[in-house]
Amino acid sequence: MREAHLSCHRASSADSPEKSASEAGTRNLHFQFCLQQALRMKAAGLLTLIGCLVTGAESKIYTRCKLAKIFSRAGLDNYWGFSLGNWICMAYYESGYNTTAQTVLDDGSIDYGIFQINSFTWCRQGKLQEQNHCHVACSALITDDLTDAIICARKIVEETQGMNYWQGWRTHCEGRDLSAWKKGCEVS
Numbered sequence: 001m002r003e004a005h006l007s008c009h010r011a012s013s014a015d016s017p018e019k020s021a022s023e024a025g026t027r028n029l030h031f032q033f034c035l036q037q038a039l040r041m042k043a044a045g046l047l048t049l050i051g052c053l054v055t056g057a058e059s060k061i062y063t064r065c066k067l068a069k070i071f072s073r074a075g076l077d078n079y080w081g082f083s084l085g086n087w088i089c090m091a092y093y094e095s096g097y098n099t100t101a102q103t104v105l106d107d108g109s110i111d112y113g114i115f116q117i118n119s120f121t122w123c124r125q126g127k128l129q130e131q132n133h134c135h136v137a138c139s140a141l142i143t144d145d146l147t148d149a150i151i152c153a154r155k156i157v158e159e160t161q162g163m164n165y166w167q168g169w170r171t172h173c174e175g176r177d178l179s180a181w182k183k184g185c186e187v188s
Contacts, residue, residue: 070150122136
């Protein structure tokens with residue numbers, strides 16, 4: 001891009017004030033062409049950068065049954081008395097099963113990952129006032145490896161005495177028959 005800018009600059013600075021009106025029009029067209037070239041190159045660079053960022057932060061959205069299997073293997077079924085259906089339902093209403101889901105809250109904290117775990121209380125985002133009860137970086141909660149997210153969610157259930165921490169669970173899952181959430185998923 002810099003080379004294009006320099007060649008455009010050199011061409012336009014070579015023009016002298018004695019040029020005729022028609023040459024001035026040509027100079028103006030040349031300037032417009034150079035400006036368009038620079039903008040195109042800048043846009044292409046920006047699109048490339050965005051593409052790299054999106055690829056680097058590519059999200060994984062699990063299926064209900066894949067998540068049911070992962071949660072079952074992690075021992076979440078009947079953890080603290082909450083059936084597997086509770087965990088699957090809660091994850092759906094919190095994040096849509098999206099591993100990289102992030103929600104910025106009014107207080108400036110951020111909810112991270114498949115369980116939407118809050119940065120102020122449960123993970124370390126980098127601010128001094130954070131409590132970090134799960135002893136984990138918030139970035140570890142937005143990966144395809146759900147190990148840290150599951151460990152932290154278990155801690156939340158233990159420390160808050162249940163699943164009431166999650167608004168999605170309270171609104172859509174609490175007190176309901178949740179057996180359909182694991183139906184057809186080949187988990188016990």
